[in-house]
Amino acid sequence: MPKVSVIVPNYNHARFLPKRIDSILGQRFQDFELILLDDCSTDDSRSILSQHASDPRVRIEFNQVNSGSPFKQWNRGVGLARGQYIWIAESDDYADERFLEQLTARLDAEPTAALAYCRSWHVTLDDRLDGFADSWRQPERWTADYCADGYTECRDNLVYCNTILNASAVVFRKAIYQYVGGADESLQLCGDWKLWAAMALTGKVVYLAEPLNCFRFHLASVRNVTGRMGTDLGEMFRMRWWILDRVSQRQTQFANEGIKLALAKSCMDLAFDSYPNFPDITSLALKRLRDLGGTDYVPPFATWKGQMLKRIIGWKATKRAHILYHRYWTRSAMGGGQEASSVARTTKQITQRHY
Numbered sequence: 504m505p506k507v508s509v510i511v512p513n514y515n516h517a518r519f520l521p522k523r524i525d526s527i528l529g530q531r532f533q534d535f536e537l538i539l540l541d542d543c544s545t546d547d548s549r550s551i552l553s554q555h556a557s558d559p560r561v562r563i564e565f566n567q568v569n570s571g572s573p574f575k576q577w578n579r580g581v582g583l584a585r586g587q588y589i590w591i592a593e594s595d596d597y598a599d600e601r602f603l604e605q606l607t608a609r610l611d612a613e614p615t616a617a618l619a620y621c622r623s624w625h626v627t628l629d630d631r632l633d634g635f636a637d638s639w640r641q642p643e644r645w646t647a648d649y650c651a652d653g654y655t656e657c658r659d660n661l662v663y664c665n666t667i668l669n670a671s672a673v674v675f676r677k678a679i680y681q682y683v684g685g686a687d688e689s690l691q692l693c694g695d696w697k698l699w700a701a702m703a704l705t706g707k708v709v710y711l712a713e714p715l716n717c718f719r720f721h722l723a724s725v726r727n728v729t730g731r732m733g734t735d736l737g738e739m740f741r742m743r744w745w746i747l748d749r750v751s752q753r754q755t756q757f758a759n760e761g762i763k764l765a766l767a768k769s770c771m772d773l774a775f776d777s778y779p780n781f782p783d784i785t786s787l788a789l790k791r792l793r794d795l796g797g798t799d800y801v802p803p804f805a806t807w808k809g810q811m812l813k814r815i816i817g818w819k820a821t822k823r824a825h826i827l828y829h830r831y832w833t834r835s836a837m838g839g840g841q842e843a844s845s846v847a848r849t850t851k852q853i854t855q856r857h858y
Contacts, residue, residue: 505560507535507603507674508584512576513594514569517547519719522597522630524555532603535590537561538580543569574686574694577670581680589677596626596671599715606674609709613650617702618675619709620667623718636668636718649710653703658750658762661703662743662769665696672716679705692735693742700746740777740784747773751791767795 509527513520527537539552543566555561564583570576577591588607592598602621609619622645623636637645641660660666667673683701686694751766774788 505534505536505586507532507588507590507607508581508586508677509535509537509590509592509603510540510577510580510584511537511592511594512540512542512573512580513544513548513552514542514573514576515544515546515548516594517544517551519595519597520548520551523592523594526597526600527592528555528558528560529600530598530603531600532607535560535603536585538583539563540576540580541565542576543567572688572691572694574688574690577694578685578688581677581685584677587677588674589680590674591670593669593671595719596669597717597719598671599717602715603674605711605713605715609711610674610676613707613709616650616676616707616709617653617679617705618667618673618699619711620673621711621716622714623669623672623716624714626717626719628719632717635714636720645710646712648712651708651710653706653708654750654753656703656708657700657746658766658769661696661700662746662750663772664739665693665699665742667695667699669716669718670695671718673699675702690738690742693738696742697745700742700749704749737781740773740781743773743776744784744787747788747791751795763795767792770795 511523511527516523524537524539527535537555537558537560539555539561541548541552541564549565552563552565556563562583564579570579580591581589588610590603590606606619606621610616613619625633625636627633635645679702680698682705683698686698688694690697747766747769751770770788770792774785774792777784777788779785
C-alpha cells in the first residue's frame, strides 16, 4: 500500500494540469499513488489526464455527470484512496519537489497531529510568484514552524477566519478525515475551513514556515465565483459560529477566567459582525455570550456600536436607543449618508447617558 494518496480533483484546468501533475510525479518522496479525477470538464483536460494512464502510480476516474461541488470530489477521492496520508493537490496549483518529503516527515514525528501544512506562495496565471498567501491576521505568525494544540488553534485563529488558505498546502491523516465525516458537501465555499477545524479538534496541527506550495488565485477559482454570486458571506458567518459553538461549549465547563473572557470576546465579535444581515447568527452569539457571563469587551473599531451591544447584553438599553440603532443600520445599508451619521451620533449620546 502507498503511504500517501495524492488526489487531483480537476474541472476545466487543462491549462494548468501539466505543471500540476509534473510537480507531483517529480516529488523526492515517491511512496504515493496519484488519483486523477475529472468532473466533466469541457476543455481539453481529459486528454491531458489520459496521457498518464500507463504510469503504474496513476489511477484515473472520470465523472459521467458533473458533481457541482469540489467537496464531493474530495470525498470521492478519499474514498478511493489507499494511503495513510492524503494530499488534495488542487489542479491549478503546484508544489516544490520537497513538499511531500517535508510534510509526511512532520506527521510521522507527531502521531497525534491530524494535519500538517506549509506556507504558500501566491502565484499568477503566468507562474510568477506574487508574495506570500498568508492570512490577514497576525502575519508574523507564519514566519516560524509550530506544532499547536488543535483546540487552541480553533479557539484563537480558525474561529475568526480560515487560516489554512489552500488545500494544496495540506497533508492529513485519512483516518481522521473519515472520523470527522469528510468534507461537508452542502457548503460551496467553506467546506475546507470546516474540515480543517473539525480535524484540528481531534488532535494537533503542524505548520511548516518554508513556502513549498504555490497557490494560484484567479477569476475562475471557486472563491472568486462564489464571491461574485454573493454566497460566501453567509457561509463564513455560519462557519465562525460552528467553530465558536464547539470550542465554547467545551470551555464553559472548566475554563479559567482568561480563556472564558477570550471566548466571550469572540462571541461579541461575531454578534457585532453578523448584525443586522444575519440575525440568527447574532442571536446565537449573544446567547452564548450570556452563558459565558458577558464581557466588558468593546470592539476596537466603531466603539459606539460595541458599547451598544454591551449595554443590550449587560444592562438593558433604552427602547429609544435600540430603535435608533436599528434605524442607523438600515439607513447605512441604503446609503443614508449624513443622516445615518447623525443618527449614529445621537445613539451614542443616548447610550452614554443611560450607562
